[in-house]
Amino acid sequence: MPDRVGFDITTARTGFNTFPERVGLDILSERVGKQDPHKPEPARLVRIDPMVEDHWLFQFRFVEERLNREFSYRPGQFVMLSVIGVGEAPISISSSPTRPGMIELCVRRTGRVTDALYRLKENDLVGIRGPYGNGFNVDKLKGNDLLIIAGGLGMAPLRSLVWYVLDNRKDFGDINLMYGARTSGDLLFKNEIDLLLNRKDIKCLLIVERVQYEHRVNWRGHTGLITDLFKHVEVNPKSTYAAICGPPVMYKFVLQKLLELEFSKDRILMSLERKMKCGIGKCAHCTIGYKYTCIHGPIFTYWDAMNLPEMI
Amino acid sequence: MGHSELTGELIPRHLNVRVIAKDNLETFLGGLREFGEVFGPVEKERGAYIYAQLTDVKNVVQDAQRTVLPPKKYLYPQKEELFRFSTQEGYRKPESVDKGRKILFGVHPCDIHGLSILDKVFAGRYHEPRYFDRRDNLIIIGMNCLPDERCFCYSMGTDWVEKGFDLFLTELEDSYFVKIGTSCGEDLVHAQAELFRPVTDEDIQLYKERVNERNKMFVNRVELANLPQILELEYESEVWEELGRKCLSCGACSAVCPTCYCYEVYDVLDLNVETGSRIRRWDACLFKDFAKVAGGHNFREERSTRVKHRFYHKQVTFVEEFGRPSCVGCGRCVTQCPAGINLIDVFKEIRGEKVVHKSAR
Known part of the structure; x- marks a missing residue:
């Protein structure tokens, strides 16, 4: 067992070094079934809890029901949240994977994207992709x-x-x-x-x-x-x-x-x-x-x- | 039928090499249009070459020095639409995805290595489909160039390629020695077989002389051994401060670098304020707000820290991650830097070696 949290993610990354050598330019076969990693999945803002001024808690559910069941993560991971038409920002996940079905993000109002998030209403559409990062092992x-x-x-x-x-x-x-x-x-x-x-x-x-x-x-x-x-x-x-x-x-x-x-x-x-x-x-x-x-x-x-x- | 007989009769010697007369090359390039759009180096201004579509094959410069931009522009365009979005439906793929096959002629060994480095960056767990869609459609015809005073590929181990091309040309007297790297490359040769001839013993002799001569022509040396460790030790060196005073933060070095891949993503709204595009654009770690987070804190406010970061990312971080520096020694950054920063000198200074020639300014 490697002695560092996050080490498993590092090995996933250094897996590149063992990336199969390409024969000529035949690289097509290595990406069967790969998704576009930049594509945000549509999700709806289902609840806003204005906990503290400029530190609200936002609850989201994916539009596609399957994703709500399958979205699993580690504490400490983050998602890329898109406010449509404004941009994307990394936000750490505040909810626990032990309580699936929705994602909660506690967001400080601090930049362009988060400012726009604070203007959204319940049931508005956003984009979410992830989870990313190593999280706590x-x-x-x-x-x-x-x-x-x-x-x-x-x-x-x-x-x-x-x-x-x-x-x-x-x-x-x-x-x-x-x-x-x-x-x-x-x-x-x-x-x-x-x-x-x-x-x-x-x-x-x-x-x-x-x-x-x-x-x-x-x-x-x-x-x-x-x-x-x-x-x-x-x-x-x-x-x-x-x-x-x-x-x-x-x-x-x-x-x-x-x-x-x-x-x-x-x-x-x-x-x-x-x-x-x-x-x-x-x-x-x-x-x-x-x-x-x-x-x-x-x-x-x-x-x-x-x-x-x-x-x- | 014995094995020796089999190899002797059905698989002739030197199956994957051919020779094409220089006079035939333009005809060959013209004929390649059957396979896709043909691109190659042309002279844009005196002494400045760029890769451009060869609408007239006569424009191609066969012995062009490094182009201004590396071939990455064909795989990873400076600016591209990642998605179309609407506030009602979210994000979807844009309609116009460039799927045409391209043939790139005259790619130097360093640039072929540059592409294989980008392959590694864009592959892996989070595979970049746009890049690889284009990669699958790119045919590469390499060209064995001769180094000038700014090339240091020899030190980076990128002066030579064994793979990563479909065809690779090395100049002999009045012809080119053609190495066929892939089945696709063979198809290209086969389609105009009458322009090629088999390799003779004299060709092989000449070829060996040429590559041996070429090996002696590399004058620049950057010692890579222990460089990451030395850079770590010299993190506080005054060299970085000095570079920070020189550097203009223009990002030209990143734009022309065959292995620089940083990017920026932003949304642009249409006039109806309902739909728009998510755009990806090349970025440069030298730009002032590159590491600035929401709320205003900038992790690399000082210019010297940004210059330093670029060097460390290429020569330390990347080595740790991929086992080699993300530098192919093409000399483009040295050529384009308006402040005359010369990477070779920087490494010599960091290593404590005497800098023989001072850069222009």
Whole structure:
């Protein structure tokens, strides 16, 4: 078993090296049944949940019913979402593959495509292709403890992992979730977080820089920076995988903490973000140093990431 | 009937080589129109060659130096419509998909290698159908060129080809030695068999002399051994800063590169605001917003980081991924760079070797 999450995807890619040598120009035979990888499948926007200002949750279903059943993915993977007439953007999947039938995307309103998405109404048509990227190698995580660290919108891809492990709870050891946001009003998936706070099989720790006035009465979290939460958890770095997603500034301090705890570098998994145009390892917009975020990532071990000169 | 007799009688020696007189070449090219549209190098301006359709075969330049654009333009056009879309029906294939067969004459060994590198990029798990539809319809007639002072294919291992062509021509005295690479190539020869003659022992002797002479003509050397490791060690080198000051971020090097494949995808709406096209267009990692994400953060804001990225992608990343650099030593980037950046000098500097000749500016 290779020792790196995402390694299986890498081997899929380096499979090119064993690409059968072409006899003359007879390359037709190698692509029987191949689909056009750029073609978005039509899907409908079925539900909009305006969770937090400019951080809404959108639920989609494919027009073709078969795809709703067959679309399977790993937590941490992403799709290319097309807003018809505007363009395409990579968006990480927020729903869990354990709850099939629809895809949920938590999207920050930040660019041209996402801005257009916010103008759509329920039942409008979009295009979706994917899933892309390596995602978390959940089979490898099984039998281990998990320390899931989310900052801000970083909760979007990690929510997929949280529900995946909770829906397969017996396969995993202790689960700690640390979730930090700027203010108590910026916490995403608030209703679900309340549920998690009540569950005994996951330790959910919240931290915000400022608790808003209206939340003061029932506030069940901490105040400060996400690294302050480390004193509230006990982790065994030998049996724990840390999964991190958040703003670039967060990585630096969280990584420092994890290294102090003597996590080995391939037990630290981080989700990175880049500009993407294809999602399939061709357009080269998402390259970080020596890797493509879209096929070698977006989940990188810290070992991989620290060897990438432009990591954060 | 014994085996020796069989090979002796039914399979003549040198079945896959022929000789064509230079005087016959234009006739041959003219006759190829039976098979598809014929393209080859023509002189666009003094000393500047381009691949163009040979409506008149007399225009072909048989000993043309490198063309401005490599043959990738026929497989992976600078701009193409990926889909038509409508807000009601989503995305569908555009109607006009170019399916015609093309015959490309005069492709140099480096460019044949360039195509095989693009094949690898566009193949694999996410196969690019548009590229391979055209690839299947492209017949390649290679031409053994002679190097000039900007060629460094010898160092990249692309000065010679064993496959990847249908026919491959090497100049003898007043004729060409024709290697037949594929069954399709043989069909081309067979259709105008009267223009060709079998290979004689003198032809073989002459051919060997020619290729040996040619091997001695390569003056540029770029040492590839350990280059990825050296580049990693020299990531913070001042050489990149200096290049960043020189580079104009124009992307000319990428446009003319036989192995550059970065692209951009964008949607264009029709005037009815209901339908439109999704377009793919060549992009260049040297352009300022290449790595800029929504929200405004740019992972390669500094020009020096973009120049550096191009070098590292070709010589480190690509090696890691495909086992060889995505450079074929054709010298196009050296020729076209308006700032006079010379890749050969850059690698020498990085390696700590003395740069013998400084580039133009």
